Amino acid sequence: MTIPLFDPTTAIEPLREQIDAALLEVAGAGQFILGPNVGAFEREFAALVGAGEAIGVANGTEAITIALRALGVGPGDEVIVPSFSYYASAEAIPPTGAVPVFCDIDPATYVTTAEQVKAVMTPRTKAVIVVHLFGNIAPVAEIEALGLPVVEDCAQAAGSVGPDGRPGALGAIASHSFYPSKNLGAFGDGGAITTSSKELAERVRMLRFHGSRDRVSYEEVGFNSRLDEIQAAVLRVMLPQLPAWAAHRAAVAGRYEQLGLGQLVRLPRPTDGATPAWHLYVVATDEPDQLAEQLVASGVESRGYYRHPIHEQPAMSAWRPPPNALPGTDEAASRHLAIPISATISDPHLEQVVAAVGAALGK
Numbered sequence: 634m635t636i637p638l639f640d641p642t643t644a645i646e647p648l649r650e651q652i653d654a655a656l657l658e659v660a661g662a663g664q665f666i667l668g669p670n671v672g673a674f675e676r677e678f679a680a681l682v683g684a685g686e687a688i689g690v691a692n693g694t695e696a697i698t699i700a701l702r703a704l705g706v707g708p709g710d711e712v713i714v715p716s717f718s719y720y721a722s723a724e725a726i727p728p729t730g731a732v733p734v735f736c737d738i739d740p741a742t743y744v745t746t747a748e749q750v751k752a753v754m755t756p757r758t759k760a761v762i763v764v765h766l767f768g769n770i771a772p773v774a775e776i777e778a779l780g781l782p783v784v785e786d787c788a789q790a791a792g793s794v795g796p797d798g799r800p801g802a803l804g805a806i807a808s809h810s811f812y813p814s815k816n817l818g819a820f821g822d823g824g825a826i827t828t829s830s831k832e833l834a835e836r837v838r839m840l841r842f843h844g845s846r847d848r849v850s851y852e853e854v855g856f857n858s859r860l861d862e863i864q865a866a867v868l869r870v871m872l873p874q875l876p877a878w879a880a881h882r883a884a885v886a887g888r889y890e891q892l893g894l895g896q897l898v899r900l901p902r903p904t905d906g907a908t909p910a911w912h913l914y915v916v917a918t919d920e921p922d923q924l925a926e927q928l929v930a931s932g933v934e935s936r937g938y939y940r941h942p943i944h945e946q947p948a949m950s951a952w953r954p955p956p957n958a959l960p961g962t963d964e965a966a967s968r969h970l971a972i973p974i975s976a977t978i979s980d981p982h983l984e985q986v987v988a989a990v991g992a993a994l995g996k
C-alpha cells in the first residue's frame with residue numbers, strides 16, 4: 634500500500650452526512666451567488682483567523698490580485714514577492730499593472746526575512762506579498778516595520794498559529810485559498826481575503842463585484858470573483874474541524890522529529906514561536922530526486938514542488954533578477970522534498986516513512 638503525499642478525503646469522511654445535507658439545502662434554496670452561507674462563512678472565517686472581516690472570492694490567486702488593487706497598487710508600481718513559492722503568488726501581480734520584484738527566502742524556514750525584503754526595496758515598491766509557505770509563518774510585523782503594507786499569502790497556512798496570532802490577521806490584508814487539497818479545502822475553487830481595515834474590506838467587496846458597491850454604478854474596473862454559495866456551505870461544515878486537523882499536522886512534525894528523521898535529512902524549522910499546521914512537510918537533502926525515486930520502491934510518495942522557482946519561469950523572464958541573486962531560493966529549490974503529511978496520517982505510516990528514508994539513504 635502506498636502512503637500518499639497528502640490525503641484530503643479521509644478527514645472529511647465523518648462529515649459526509651452533514652456536507653451532503655448542506656449541499657442539498659443550497660440546491661433547494663436556489664440562491665447560488667452571495668447567499669446566506671457566504672455571509673455566514675465570512676463571519677465565521679474572520680472570527681477563526683482573528684481578522685475584522687473576511688470577504689469570499691473565487692480563488693486564492695484572484696484574492697492576491699484584488700488585495701493588491703484594494704491597496705491601490707497599479708501601473709508603475711513594484712510589488713516584492715518571494716520567488717520560492719507557488720507560481721500564483723507572483724502571477725497575481727501583473728494583472729494590477731504593477732511588476733513583480735523577486736526576493737529571497739531563508740532555506741531553513743522557507744519564508745522571507747525582513748532583511749531580504751529590504752535588499753530589493755526601491756522608491757517604486759508599493760507593497761510586499763509575504764508567503765506563509767508550507768504553513769510556516771513569515772515575520773509580517775518586521776516586514777511592515779519597513780514601511781510597506783503586506784499582503785499575506787495564506788494559501789498554505791490555514792490553521793497555523795504564531796505568537797502574534799494567525800496568518801491572515803498579521804498584516805494589512807491577506808489572501809486565502811480553499812483549493813481542494815489545502816488544509817481547508819472546498820469541493821472546487823474558492824478563496825477569501827481577510828483584513829481588519831473597514832476601508833480595505835469595503836474596497837474588496839466593491840472590486841469582487843465588478844467594481845460596484847450598489848450594483849447600479851460601476852466606479853472601477855473590477856472583477857467577477859465570488860466564493861460560490863455551494864462552496865461556502867461545504868466550508869462551513871469543515872471550518873470547526875480546522876483546529877483539530879491543524880493540531881494533527883503540527884503533531885506529525887513533532888513525531889517525525891522524535892522518530893529521528895532529523896538525523897537523516899534537514900527538517901523544516903518553524904519561525905520563532907510559530908506552530909505551523911504544515912500543509913506540506915518539506916525536508917531538505919543533497920539528492921532529493923534520487924531519494925524520491927528510492928522512496929517509490931518503499932511505497933512512499935514524495936515530491937519536489939518548486940525545482941524551478943518562479944523567477945525562472947518563462948512568463949516571468951522580463952522581471953528576472955541577476956543570476957545568483959537569490960541564493961536561499963536556489964538552495965531550497967535544488968534540495969527540498971515534500972514527504973507525506975495529512976490531517977489523519979497514522980503513526981505506523983510515519984514510522985514507515987522514516988524507515989524508508991533511512992533505508993534509501995543507507996543510514
Ligand SMILES: Cc1ncc(COP(=O)(O)O)c(C=O)c1O
Nearest residue numbers: 692693694719721722788810812
Ligand atoms: C502559496 C500559494 N499562493 C497562491 C495559491 C493560489 O490559490 P488558488 O489555487 O486558489 O488560486 C496557491 C495554491 O494554489 C498557493 O499554494
